[in-house]
Amino acid sequence: MDPVLLARYPFLPQARPWFEEVALGEGIDIEMLLSSPMMESARQRGKLRLVEMITHKDGVDMQTFSDIHDPEGQIAEAFSFIFARMVVCAAGDKVLISRWSQAEAELAAKRLCQEGQALEDIARTYVSRLEHQAGSQSAKDMTWDGTGDLRALAHGRGVWRLGLADYVELCPRITGARWRLSNHDVEDGWVTLRDERNYCSDAQLSRLLRERIKDQIEQEAQHLMDSMQDEIIAGLEEYVAMLTGLSASQNQQRMELSMVDQADWPPCMHKAVTDLDHGVNVNHSGRLFLASFAAKIELPQEECTAMFRNAPDYNPETTSYQVSQIYSVGYTPSGCEKLKLGANCPVQPGDDRLCDQEWMTHPLKYLRAKQRRRGGSESSGHPENTED
Numbered sequence: 001m002d003p004v005l006l007a008r009y010p011f012l013p014q015a016r017p018w019f020e021e022v023a024l025g026e027g028i029d030i031e032m033l034l035s036s037p038m039m040e041s042a043r044q045r046g047k048l049r050l051v052e053m054i055t056h057k058d059g060v061d062m063q064t065f066s067d068i069h070d071p072e073g074q075i076a077e078a079f080s081f082i083f084a085r086m087v088v089c090a091a092g093d094k095v096l097i098s099r100w101s102q103a104e105a106e107l108a109a110k111r112l113c114q115e116g117q118a119l120e121d122i123a124r125t126y127v128s129r130l131e132h133q134a135g136s137q138s139a140k141d142m143t144w145d146g147t148g149d150l151r152a153l154a155h156g157r158g159v160w161r162l163g164l165a166d167y168v169e170l171c172p173r174i175t176g177a178r179w180r181l182s183n184h185d186v187e188d189g190w191v192t193l194r195d196e197r198n199y200c201s202d203a204q205l206s207r208l209l210r211e212r213i214k215d216q217i218e219q220e221a222q223h224l225m226d227s228m229q230d231e232i233i234a235g236l237e238e239y240v241a242m243l244t245g246l247s248a249s250q251n252q253q254r255m256e257l258s259m260v261d262q263a264d265w266p267p268c269m270h271k272a273v274t275d276l277d278h279g280v281n282v283n284h285s286g287r288l289f290l291a292s293f294a295a296k297i298e299l300p301q302e303e304c305t306a307m308f309r310n311a312p313d314y315n316p317e318t319t320s321y322q323v324s325q326i327y328s329v330g331y332t333p334s335g336c337e338k339l340k341l342g343a344n345c346p347v348q349p350g351d352d353r354l355c356d357q358e359w360m361t362h363p364l365k366y367l368r369a370k371q372r373r374r375g376g377s378e379s380s381g382h383p384e385n386t387e388d
Helices: 003-008 015-026 030-035 037-055 071-091 094-112 118-123 164-173 201-227 230-235 237-254 267-277 284-296 301-306 316-329 336-341 363-375
Strands: 130-134 142-144 150-152 158-163 185-187 190-193
Touching: 003 015, 003 071, 015 071, 030 037, 030 071, 030 230, 037 071, 037 094, 037 237, 071 094, 071 201, 071 230, 071 237, 094 118, 094 201, 094 237, 118 130, 118 201, 158 164, 158 201, 164 190, 164 201, 190 201, 230 237, 267 284, 284 301, 284 316, 284 336, 284 363, 301 316
Parallel strands: none
Antiparallel strands: 130 158, 142 150, 158 190, 185 190
16 A cells, blocks of 8 residues: 555554564664654654644644655654554553544544545455445545534545445444434445535545544554553653643643532542543433533533533534533433443442442432532431432
8 A cells, every 4th residue: 555545544454564664674663763863753743643632622633744745754654653652552541542542533534534545445444345436526625624523625526335234333333313324325235425515425434434443543552551561661751741641631621610519429420521521432321411410500501512522423513502402401310220221320339338328319319418518417318309
């Protein structure tokens, strides 16, 4: 494959022989990557990838430091991915690995929808059945609107058909009506990804591929984390400290909410907010609980909406509309039993004394009990006037 493509998508299985050839020809080893002045551009670009993963809601920017069509630029871009992965793995935090994998997969999706003919070669790496029906135009201009959706300014390159098994496996991980199977043409085991007014077929395929790419990157990073040698970790301490410090600072800012003291929140609320903040794809019942609980404690609607901004499928317009609907209807948050059935309760017996109480059947009871304790009143009895 083209070295330009391999540098843009260094996680591809096809990139491994190219990496070996480049490393052998240029004498690049781990020590050189970590300390040689020749690899400074790769380290700086890798550091920027990590910073943007934390600070940018849309993941890593597409802009590179150098010309990707030049061999030196290809080395800098490709090995910056390797360097960033080493730093994340050296941090030893699975949450950071998940967040980094999501950011890199988002970068890949942004690039993929602009690849034209090369998109098919890359897509066949990740899906078993794929067809392209050519359109009237040979090219299209794309733009990234910063909301989590890829927008096409022009259409006509053609539409993709994806095997039903691949689509059914991938679409449940993505929320939104457009991804429901019932909203697509299904025929003879094929699902057609038709151009939409603001979301072309290339962009839809790229979004689906993002799921498989994230899984691959995350699995490989976790394997590296488990096998990384201590001397390599020691050589990355400066960058690990930068990454973990920045992550902690950002998390603190995002968790600054008003109305109710966060210390009074039940564990299920903390779990939902933390998972979303770290880019974990919280399921529908977990998202509904978070929004309805925020509405009950009179958290400003804008702050509730902001909690979802790191979700893998975040779209400001869609999220704002859905949160608005929940606030206007006035849903009562799910009780403890429903949260457990939906895998949205993180507490095991003995983890939280308050949760272990027989009468503790709803997160609002937990909140009120905490508030009573903070106020110095009795908390051992059954709280009154709580909603189930």
